[in-house]
Amino acid sequence: METLVTVERGAEAAISKSEFRLHFPLRVRWAEIDAQNIVFNAHYLAYFDLGITEYWRAIGLPYPDKLIYEGGDLFVVKSLINYHASALYDNQLEICARAARVGNSSITFALAIFRGEECLVDGEIVYVFACPETKKSMPLPARLRDAITVFELPR
Amino acid sequence: METLVTVERGAEAAISKSEFRLHFPLRVRWAEIDAQNIVFNAHYLAYFDLGITEYWRAIGLPYPDKLIYEGGDLFVVKSLINYHASALYDNQLEICARAARVGNSSITFALAIFRGEECLVDGEIVYVFACPETKKSMPLPARLRDAITVFELPR
Amino acid sequence: METLVTVERGAEAAISKSEFRLHFPLRVRWAEIDAQNIVFNAHYLAYFDLGITEYWRAIGLPYPDKLIYEGGDLFVVKSLINYHASALYDNQLEICARAARVGNSSITFALAIFRGEECLVDGEIVYVFACPETKKSMPLPARLRDAITVFELPR
Amino acid sequence: METLVTVERGAEAAISKSEFRLHFPLRVRWAEIDAQNIVFNAHYLAYFDLGITEYWRAIGLPYPDKLIYEGGDLFVVKSLINYHASALYDNQLEICARAARVGNSSITFALAIFRGEECLVDGEIVYVFACPETKKSMPLPARLRDAITVFELPR
Numbered sequence: 163m164e165t166l167v168t169v170e171r172g173a174e175a176a177i178s179k180s181e182f183r184l185h186f187p188l189r190v191r192w193a194e195i196d197a198q199n200i201v202f203n204a205h206y207l208a209y210f211d212l213g214i215t216e217y218w219r220a221i222g223l224p225y226p227d228k229l230i231y232e233g234g235d236l237f238v239v240k241s242l243i244n245y246h247a248s249a250l251y252d253n254q255l256e257i258c259a260r261a262a263r264v265g266n267s268s269i270t271f272a273l274a275i276f277r278g279e280e281c282l283v284d285g286e287i288v289y290v291f292a293c294p295e296t297k298k299s300m301p302l303p304a305r306l307r308d309a310i311t312v313f314e315l316p317r
Numbered sequence: 318m319e320t321l322v323t324v325e326r327g328a329e330a331a332i333s334k335s336e337f338r339l340h341f342p343l344r345v346r347w348a349e350i351d352a353q354n355i356v357f358n359a360h361y362l363a364y365f366d367l368g369i370t371e372y373w374r375a376i377g378l379p380y381p382d383k384l385i386y387e388g389g390d391l392f393v394v395k396s397l398i399n400y401h402a403s404a405l406y407d408n409q410l411e412i413c414a415r416a417a418r419v420g421n422s423s424i425t426f427a428l429a430i431f432r433g434e435e436c437l438v439d440g441e442i443v444y445v446f447a448c449p450e451t452k453k454s455m456p457l458p459a460r461l462r463d464a465i466t467v468f469e470l471p472r
Numbered sequence: 473m474e475t476l477v478t479v480e481r482g483a484e485a486a487i488s489k490s491e492f493r494l495h496f497p498l499r500v501r502w503a504e505i506d507a508q509n510i511v512f513n514a515h516y517l518a519y520f521d522l523g524i525t526e527y528w529r530a531i532g533l534p535y536p537d538k539l540i541y542e543g544g545d546l547f548v549v550k551s552l553i554n555y556h557a558s559a560l561y562d563n564q565l566e567i568c569a570r571a572a573r574v575g576n577s578s579i580t581f582a583l584a585i586f587r588g589e590e591c592l593v594d595g596e597i598v599y600v601f602a603c604p605e606t607k608k609s610m611p612l613p614a615r616l617r618d619a620i621t622v623f624e625l626p627r
Numbered sequence: 628m629e630t631l632v633t634v635e636r637g638a639e640a641a642i643s644k645s646e647f648r649l650h651f652p653l654r655v656r657w658a659e660i661d662a663q664n665i666v667f668n669a670h671y672l673a674y675f676d677l678g679i680t681e682y683w684r685a686i687g688l689p690y691p692d693k694l695i696y697e698g699g700d701l702f703v704v705k706s707l708i709n710y711h712a713s714a715l716y717d718n719q720l721e722i723c724a725r726a727a728r729v730g731n732s733s734i735t736f737a738l739a740i741f742r743g744e745e746c747l748v749d750g751e752i753v754y755v756f757a758c759p760e761t762k763k764s765m766p767l768p769a770r771l772r773d774a775i776t777v778f779e780l781p782r
Contacts, residue, residue: 174361192680192690193512193673197381197561198449202503203393204362208658211359215657215717224717225657226352243396247452250505252680252689264384294353297402347525347535348518348667352716357658363503370502370562378500379562406662407525407534507691508759512704514676517669536662547713548668553706557762604663607712 177274177281182258183314186216190253196239200248206283208242210273213257214287217271221309234300236289239268243285253277261310267291267299269310328351332429332436338469341371343430345408355403361438362396365428369442370411372426376464389455391444394423398440408432416465422446422454424465478620487584492568493624496526498585500563510558516593517551520583523567524597527581531619544610546599549578553595563587571620577601577609578622642739646726647723648779651681653740655718665713671748672706675738678722679752682736686774688715701754704733708750718742726775732756732764734775 179185188209196202218225229236249255256276257279263270267290274284291306334340345366351357373380384391404410411431418425422445429439447454448463489495498519506512528535539546559565565585573580577600584594601616602609644650653674661667683690691695714720720740727737732755741748756771757764 191673192506193678195507195513196393196502197505197507197509198390199507202363202366203396204359204366204503207359207362207396208357208656211357211657226716237353237398237400241358241362241398244424245392245394245396246460248392251691314323346518346667347521347661350662351657352660352662352664354662359554359658363501366502406536508700508702512673512676513706514669514672517672517706518667521667521669545663547663547710549710551668551672551706551708551710555702555704555706558702 169268177284179256179258179274179276179279182221182260182272182274184213184217184257184259186213186257186259188212188255188257190249190251190255192251195251198248198251203243203245206243206245206249206275206285209255209257210241210243210259210274210285210287213259213273214271216257217259217261221313223306223309229306232241232300232303233293234291235294236269237292238287239290240288241285242287243283245283247277247280247282248282249275249277249282255282261314262286264302264307264310267301269302332439334411334413334429334431334434337415337427337429339368339372339375339412339414341368341412343367343410343412345404345406345410347406350406353403355405358398358400360402361398361404361430361440362448364410364412364430365396365398365414365440365442367428368414368428369426371412372414372416374470378461378464384461387455387458388448389446389458390449391424392447392452393442394445395443396440397442398438400438402432402435402437404430404432404437408435416469417441418461419457419465422456424457482563487585487594489566489568489584489589490582492570492582494523494530494567495568496523496567496569497563498522498565498567500559500565502561505561508558510560513553513555516553516555516559516585516595519567519580519585520551520553520569520595520597522590523569524581527569528565528570529598531623533616533619539616544601544613546579547605547607548603549600550598551595552597553593554570555593557590557592559585559587559592570613572596572626574612574620575616577611579612581595592612642749643722644723644739644741644744647725647737647739649678649682649685649722649724651678651722651724653677653720653722655714655716655720657716660716663713665668665715668708668710671708671710671714671750673738674720674722674740675706675708675724675736675750675752677723678738679736680733681722682724682726686778688774689711694771697768698758699768700759701734702757702762703752704755705753706750707752708748710748712742712747714740714742714746714747720747726779727751728766729772729775732766734767 194205262272271287349360415427417427426442504515570582571584581597659670728735736752
């Protein structure tokens with residue numbers, strides 16, 4: 163008989179806040195917990211979105227004012243969450259984000275949410291830069307690529 | 318220059334509604350679309366949850382009345398979504414679900430959401446049956462396992 | 473010592489489904505209940521919105537395609553909810569709506585949500601037809617006024 | 628032809644932040660705006676709830692740990708919102724709350740949400756202290772009444 167933590171966290175045992183450049187505080191709302199007294203699973207994806215919002219702000223290109231240009235916009239094409247432990251009402255959390263891969267037209271964010279030093283969930287969100295009308299992918303604007311590169315540089 | 322659809326749907330090109338035993342209709346709410354005029358990415362996870370709710374009902378074990386017993390409850394440990402195309406306001410969708418793998422203490426659901434014959438998103442949700450207090454995983458109750466097996470039998 | 477029902481429902485004791493022209497079925501989602509095991513209070517306002525969406529559809533002017541014209545759009549300026557009893561998970565509800573007052577530029581909807589014959593909440597939503605840019609109120613388009621009048625006629 | 632602001636804010640023209648003891652900052656999330664590019668009307672009720680959460684914390688009786696006792700819990704029996712202007716994505720708002728009336732078993736909160744000095748919405752939420760099982764109203768616990776009285780005292 164194993165604990166969820168052991169079963170699920172094996173590979174990610176090493177996840178720590180120091181791997182992420184962006185940290186953002188968040189308090190769990192009453193409306194976000196369900197009858198199990200824990201945050202409903204879909205809300206973590208909304209939390210990830212908040213982390214990425216702050217990421218754009220942190221690199222100097224707040225969405226959408228400075229990120230929608232050259233005819234393109236960002237669309238989510240993949241999201242993944244691994245749940246290790248449950249956030250509870252009024253918990254003070256920390257959303258952490260890192261641009262883990264930057265492709266020709268896509269960006270993969272690694273994300274994790276911590277309560278103190280405990281990693282509750284981790285996962286990833288993949289964005290593609292594409293035309294809002296045709297949905298054709300487009301090369302990432304150079305200044306977006308550059309801003310990410312500078313932000314993620316080891317300091 | 319490729320379309321999102323081509324880029325992202327390669328491997329899943331074969332996904333069709335006929336692969337899923339459970340079909341559930343859903344209309345997109347105004348509150349679920351964002352300023353891009355499309356369903357906000359986190360809401361698809363809530364849609365998946367609706368599909369699984371109907372799955373439990375369809376196999377005769379509606380949650381939570383008949384699924385919480387023998388001291389255990391179901392917890393999500395992983396969720397994955399691949400986004401191929403965007404659902405719009407008032408779209409009539411179909412949520413499709415299949416119990417793709419049943420382990421000792423876990424169930425993996427394959428899910429997809431269609432608009433007509435077009436697959437908008439697909440993904441999976443993994444549940445673990447565990448003790449609510451200790452969060453230790455427990456073997457799936459036999460009647461849950463049996464009900465799934467019967468429901469998923471080729472007909 | 474009085475019951476909530478007695479205290480709160482005094483004046484509305486007579487509310488019945490027959491007062492409303494528009495009826496729309498709704499099932500409570502898991503994500504909509506909170507740790508009190510009841511629907512979170514804000515979600516009833518989202519339910520009202522669903523009822524009004526169906527109202528527009530029922531009168532032949534689905535929003536936004538046929539309701540945004542002549543340079544105007546509809547904005548909520550007031551919402552009121554009286555809570556009499558709590559909706560629970562998976563409850564099958566009925567949202568009821570009636571255009572109770574139609575002014576020069578505003579429409580007041582009376583709304584109520586029933587579980588069987590029991591009125592769980594009632595309230596109202598007031599819309600003003602206004603210019604999206606300047607937010608100046610505008611006269612209601614004649615065809616909107618006419619469609620409401622015809623729909624609400626005693627039959 | 629009048630502006631919404633003039634039409635709707637007449638009576639409340641005098642609302643200012645100084646009337647409220649409790650102030651709480653909030654930034655609008657992307658998921659909270661709709662295709663009109665404004666916060667969806669139901670979310671203001673969720674914002675009010677956040678303000679009241681902070682109110683309980685501010686008076687030293689955080690919900691639910693210190694507020695659920697003596698066999699009672701708090702239930703919303705009425706909510707009212709007047710909408711004057713729209714909050715936009717990423718707006719930095721201030722939720723303001725005041726216990727406007729304390730009855731035998733009920734508390735009426737006056738609430739308002741500001742963007743800078745501009746009052747976007749105001750309204751009220753009425754709670755009744757009642758038994759969770761029977762839903763019968765109960766007298767407010769003395770320490771709750773006392774904590775509110777002390778907090779609202781002119782300083």
